[in-house]
Ligand SMILES: Nc1ncnc2c1ncn2[C@@H]1O[C@H](COP(=O)(O)OP(=O)(O)OP(=O)(O)O)[C@@H](O)[C@H]1O
C-alpha cells in the first residue's frame with residue numbers, strides 16, 4: 001500500500017476514535033511522567049551521591065571527662081580524657097592506614113567555633129558551654145566506600161569515644177529517596193498496565209468499527225501488513241503524542257521547579273542536569289512506542305484474523 | 307483452475323458436514339452455477355475456494371495452488387487473482403463509486419496512475435460511466451451490484467466468485483447483472499456463481515452443479531435449475 005494511503009487511513013482512524021485516542025494519550029502521559037520522574041529521582045540520587053561522597057568524612061571523637069562510652073572509662077569507673085600519648089598514637093595509626101587520604105585535628109575550641117558559626121543567633125549557641133564539645137580527628141578517605149576499615153579499627157579503642165561515618169547519615173537519606181523512586185516506578189508500572197489494556201481495547205473497537213473496510217481488504221488480497229499497519233501506527237502515534245507531552249511536562253518541571261526555584265535556594269545541593277532530562281525523555285518515548293506496538297500486535301493477531 | 311478432491315467441511319459446532327466428500331473440477335473460462343436448497347453448502351463451497359475456510363478432509367486446488375499447503379502469507383497473492391461478489395454488495399458507504407473501486411486497487415499497492423486509468427475503464431464496462439461521484443446510497447440495488455462487480459473485476463482476476471449476486475434484485479435488474487457477468491466470462495474469466503434464481507439458470511444454459519445436504523448430486527453441462535418443477 002502506498003504510504004500516503006496509509007497515512008490517510010491513520011489520520012481517519014485517529015479522528016474516528018477520538019475519545020479513545022485521547023484516553024490513550026492521557027494514560028501514556030501519566031505513565032510517562034511517573035516513569036520519567038522516577039528515572040530523574042534516580043539520577044538525582046546519583047548526582048548527590050557523587051557530590052557528597054567526595055566530601056564526607058569520618059569523625060573519630062576522642063574521650064573527654066564527661067564521656068560515657070566504655071572505652072573512655074578508667075579503672076575506677078570514671079571517665080578519663082584522652083591523653084597526649086593516646087592522641088598521638090591514634091593519629092599515627094590513622095595515617096598508617098592505606099585507605100586514608102588525609103587526617104586533621106579539630107580541638108574542643110575549633111569544634112565550639114564551628115558550632116557557634118552553624119547556630120549563630122540561635123539560643124542553642126548560647127546554651128552550650130565552650131568545652132562541652134568533644135575533640136576529634138576528621139578523616140578523609142581515598143575511596144569513601146572503605147569506611148568499614150576505619151570504623152572497625154578504631155571503634156572501642158581506649159581514648160576513642162565514638163567513630164561516626166557521615167556517609168551513613170547520607171545513606172539514610174538516599175535510601176528514603178530510593179524508596180520514593182521505587183514507589184513511583186510501581187505506580188508507573190500500574191499505569192503501563194492500564195495503558196496496555198486501553199490500547200488493546202482501542203484497537204478492538206477500531207477493528208470492529210472498520211470491519212467493513214478490513215473485510216474488503218482481505219477479499220481483494222491486501223497483505224496482512226497493509227491491513228494491520230494503520231491500526232498499529234494509530235496506537236503508536238497516540239502513544240508517541242502522550243510520551244512527547246510527558247517529556248514536555250518533565251522539561252517544564254526541570255526548567256521552572258528545579259532550575260527556577262530549587263537550585264537558587266539550595267545552592268549547596270547539586271541537581272541533575274539537562275542530559276538526564278533528555279535521557280528520561282528518550283526512555284519514555286521509546287518505551288511507550290514499544291509498549292503500544294506490542295499491545296497492538298497482540299490484539300491485532302486476535303481481532304484481525306486473515 | 308479449481309479442483310476439489312473428496313472435500314469435506316465440518317464446522318466445529320456442527321454434527322453434519324456442510325460440504326460432504328465433494329469432488330469436482332472447473333476449467334479455465336467456464337461459467338458454473340452452483341444451486342441447491344438453503345443450507346445445502348453453496349456458500350461454504352465458495353468460501354473453501356477463497357480459502358476463507360479450510361477443509362476438514364480432502365484437498366482444494368485453486369489456480370494451481372494446493373490450498374492446504376499454501377502458507378498464510380501467500381493467501382493475499384492468491385486472492386488478488388480472484389474477484390468476489392456478494393448478495394449484500396459490501397460497498398463502503400462513505401466512499402464514492404470511484405473511490406470504492408479505487409480502494410480495492412490502492413490496498414494492493416497499485417500505483418496512482420494505474421488506478422486513474424483502470425477505474426474509469428472498468429466503470430464504463432459495468433455501465434456506470436457518469437456516476438463515478440455518487441455514493442452507494444444514491445444508487446439503485448442493481449447499480450450498487452455493478453459497483454461491486456467493477457471492484458471485483460478491476461484487477462482483472464482469472465476467477466470471479468459470486469454468492470447470490472442477484473439475491474437482492476428484481477428479475478429485470480438481475481438480467482442486466484447476468485449479462486454483465488456473461489460479458490466478463492467472455493473475456494476469459496472463469497465465473498462460479500451460487501444462486502437460487504431458477505429463471506436465470508434456465509435461461510443461461512450453463513454448467514450447473516447441484517448440492518443437497520453438502521453432497522454433490524448433479525453436475526450437468528448446459529443444465530437447468532432443477533428437474534422437479
Ligand atoms: N460459520 C459457520 N459455522 C457453523 N456452521 C455454519 C457456518 N456457516 C455455515 N454453516 C452451516 O453449514 C451449512 C451450509 O451453510 P451454507 O451457508 O454453505 O449454505 P448455503 O447453501 O449457502 O445456504 P443459503 O442458500 O441459505 O445461502 C448450514 O447448515 C449452515 O448452518
Ligand SMILES: [Mg+2]
Pocket residue numbers: 348349350469
Ligand atoms: Mg449462502
